[in-house]
Amino acid sequence: MSTESLDATPAREAPETVDASGRRWFYRHPAVIRAAHWINAAVLLVLLMSGLQIFNAHPALYWGAASTFDNPALAITSEQGRDGTNRGIVTIGSHSFETTGVLGLSREGGTAVDRAFPAWVTLPADQDLATGRRWHFLFAWFLVLNGALYLLYGLFSGQLRRRLIPDGDQISDFGGSVKEHLLLRFPEGEEAKRYNVIQKLTYLVVVLGLLPAMVLAGLAMSPGVDAAWPWLTELFGGRQSARSIHFIAAWLLVLFVVVHVVLVLVSGFVNNMRGMLTGWFSLGRPEKETAR
């Protein structure tokens, strides 16, 4: 790596330093991004849990404008078995699965209750749609405001383009990045200053795809927004489709967070956490750097 890029954009290149032990440090995440990241994490947790509370009020999904009650796309219910005990059942299309204990029927304070998602993942824990909605809509505003600040900062600081758009050499070496992931081998030194190509594309999908889709699908369910912007609900194929997409996108976000946390753990937990908490990310010691 030459110093060409440094010379070309001196003010934009993130600061770098070497400490007394010869370890190289790189200022990876500016304060705005760090704050936005942690606010986003907390807000998404509240939105997920209050969202599951809201889902529990009518634990079925449909496609189109209106509900087809006899024929839901997905339903989480409980039914009485032949032996008289209740069982939790998840029905997807024409397939049913027994999910007693977690979905459809779970324990709450020692007694089995019929509820789609169990008390320990909903906010509030008890069945309380009114309060769940209040949490959800207040924190939806936090998500939107925090996301808007993040995107504005990302666009105007050039962070979004520089950090998330894959570089030409990364695209041509896409297979190399896949291999690296499968072997859980992560770069140090210069290469660690940028995200790998899979990472960049995933963040782009989440930041510009999933999260905006979540907000828009949520708005598409609102009768007021539907009156003001009928095209939005239409875009999602109707209110019930919007609700189903909102639900699916929520679980895709959960999937992203799970994979994200696993990779944070295996690719150097301390260094990653330090990076996202203080901004400073260690590039290792030069002698350890692999030749490129």
Next chain:
Amino acid sequence: MILHRRKLLTAGAGLAGTALLGGCDRFSGTETGRRTLKVGEDANLYVQRLLMSPATLAREFPAAMISPWFKPNGTIDPPDRKFRALAAKKFSDFKLTIDGLVQKPLSLSLADLRGLPSRTQITRHDCVEGWSCIGQWSGVPLAELLNRAGLKPQARYAVFHCADTLEYAGGGLEGGDGASLWRPEHPSHVRDGAIQLAAAEDWGGGAPTATDAPKDDWGQGAPEPEAPEDKRTPIRYYESIDLFDAFNPQTILAYDLNGKPLPVSNGAPLRLRVERQLGYKQAKYVMRVELVDSLAGFGQGAGGYWEDRGYEWYAGI
């Protein structure tokens, strides 16, 4: 130094997480919590009103999209003696009262209402629980009635008084004439068995207020029945909208559903339609429309039966 800071921050995040999960419920149970959480509703009302004009219409659908079954919800058969007497005579004795802050109070029979200009609309009913049904509603635009009655300048809200008792103050659930009242859990308690909801919400009946007095508060003027009704104070359904929604062309008092007289399960004789809001605003069994300058005097002051139990007054989302 950096490590120390990291530990501190990690511990802080962990504490915050625990507090979040355990403390959220306690927070939302406090007055400050409730007021904080309400900020979202205020923001939604403000922003949605910016996006709409008073005349913005909700989407209307083609006849082919009408739901084969319009799910009846909430009260489906009011236990109230007076209502039953009206229903037994197919509402021929029914009179809608429009009073409060109006120049000229009105009292109109169903025949009178059917003689007024009408509007027919095929719209989507969005329940707060998440499901939707499409139906064709015909009725009198509320604006038509309000213009005939003439609003006084102080009028800000229309309050809809309904015939159906949902509970008795103090928590009694038995109807006066032997009909058993089910305990509502949601604005649309699902009773069809297909999707059965459990876990009752823990809201009490609430203390009776002056306006909950056990009198004929929807002004039918019919004589009290011979046998005394339940002595306890009934808590009946009520709703309210502001004038922004009251004068919208789609805001109607509907007497027909899908081209036929409205069934009792869907709110006969009259059901409010406020198409830009959720299902619990669509008050059924409307007996009286009262124009007021404040919602403080009704129920617990939040503007509706469900609003008194924590749901948003502005149900546009």
